[in-house]
Amino acid sequence: MFKQKLLERKLKRQLIRAFKAGGVYREYQSYKDKKKVYPKIHSARVLNEGKKVEYVFTLLNGQDPKEVKKKEYAFYQVFGRTLEIKTDGIKKYTLTVYSNDLKDKINWNFDKFKDDITDHEIPIVAGFNKNNELVTFDLIENPHLLISGTTGSGKSTQLRSILMTLIAAMPPNNLELYLADMKMAEFAFFRYVKHVKQLCMNAKEAKEMLFGVMDELDRRQELIVKEEVTHVKDLKENPVPYIVIAIDEFASLHDKDAMECLLEISNRGRALGVILILSILRPDSKTLDSRLKNNLNATMGFKTRNRTNANVIGTPGAEDLKGNGHFLLDSITVEGIPELQALFLDEKKLQKLLKHYKVKPEEWNIEVNEDNEDDELDGLQGGLLEDDDE
The missing domain is CATH 3.40.50.300 (P-loop containing nucleotide triphosphate hydrolases)
Known part of the structure; x- marks a missing residue:
């Protein structure tokens, strides 16, 4: 259980790195200095016997999902190309980072x-x-x-x-x-x-x-x-x-x-x-x-x-x-x-x-006009009227 919590904290820190790199946060001025508030991370867990990591997070009120899409590059910079981001279109996101690589053929x-x-x-x-x-x-x-x-x-x-x-x-x-x-x-x-x-x-x-x-x-x-x-x-x-x-x-x-x-x-x-x-x-x-x-x-x-x-x-x-x-x-x-x-x-x-x-x-590109076989029709108006069954 202790190891699991340590792993979860480590995973969350990686996600915060991506938030920081992309500017996906709110900044508040306290009486001493500026404070960054990041989207809420609901979970960070390893799935499929270590083959992927799934993060679930929610944007802060007022954050525009379009801005997140523009800053997806930050997630790639931190996690690499093997990821997928899905959203409900409002606030909630699921980020999946895959450990396996694509096949070559x-x-x-x-x-x-x-x-x-x-x-x-x-x-x-x-x-x-x-x-x-x-x-x-x-x-x-x-x-x-x-x-x-x-x-x-x-x-x-x-x-x-x-x-x-x-x-x-x-x-x-x-x-x-x-x-x-x-x-x-x-x-x-x-x-x-x-x-x-x-x-x-x-x-x-x-x-x-x-x-x-x-x-x-x-x-x-x-x-x-x-x-x-x-x-x-x-x-x-x-x-x-x-x-x-x-x-x-x-x-x-x-x-x-x-x-x-x-x-x-x-x-x-x-x-x-x-x-x-x-x-x-x-x-x-x-x-x-x-x-x-x-x-x-x-x-x-x-x-x-x-x-x-x-x-x-x-x-x-x-x-x-x-x-x-x-x-x-x-x-x-x-x-x-x-x-x-x-x-x-x-x-x-x-x-x-x-x-x-x-x-x-x-026969290629020949058209048949049943009303007037002498008319030449434009090739854009259609193809063969009858196709071979092959």
Whole structure:
């Protein structure tokens, strides 16, 4: 019992160190000097045979939970990256510090996680946390995703597995993919996939594609006004598929008009069912417009080159990650900024999986207008009317 109390005091002192480092306290002036009053610590205990430590604390009256979120870096500085913070959104917090480390490799397997994403409109399987729990989120609730990291950090593999998950989880009549790959290295495997309506291999093609999406935004805006709904998923007379635009190394666009298109899509896309997935190698204030960044509600920060890059994308500490697919997730629907292990999907397995979703080259992106077969329809208006059962 005595040892247990000593341990509890030691654990509480660590938490107070984090409070002090982040300025999470109230300061009062006594008749002699200033006194710091910290949040109330209800418990500090070791669980799961030493595999994790759980703290429960309550903020002082008047303390803003938003300020605590801004100062989460202090908890990481004291306890390391292996932690998770949850809150009731008002005053009470549960801080869990894990002693076990992430695995270096977890293979992508749709059958193992498909039941976890059935309630997501546009499912993103992020990866596994320190407690070996799968973390997923919905791109409709977290509109627009930014993925950043150095070469070899796992960024490209994550982008590959995300697209494969979307293809496996959503039928082509409910998902259209528009892919731009200026390096001509990441998206070539997705050629002839039924879901893919356009595959751009240079900045000029990507710019033209974005202009076409802008026209589609206007068309969808007219539809929701006409049917008096607030989101395209509620359209009855003129249903439309979700559109996901994935651009690898979008900074390579080097075009003001294209960047303005991305900003406009990030502003209007959520209600209109048009979502961005953008990746960037070396983010800075010049390559990542702050207006665009503020509209990206989910960020996956793989190992960055330096602290400046990590701070720009909003995942401080990403510069200290060891790589191997480890990343920090900042999302409006996931507590804290947890460190996760991305799912691994190699190129050979990807090619094998995609065979089931491909059509013949001459059939790719061909549309059929039953009323007038001579009319040429815009690729943004839909895909094949009938898909092969594979």
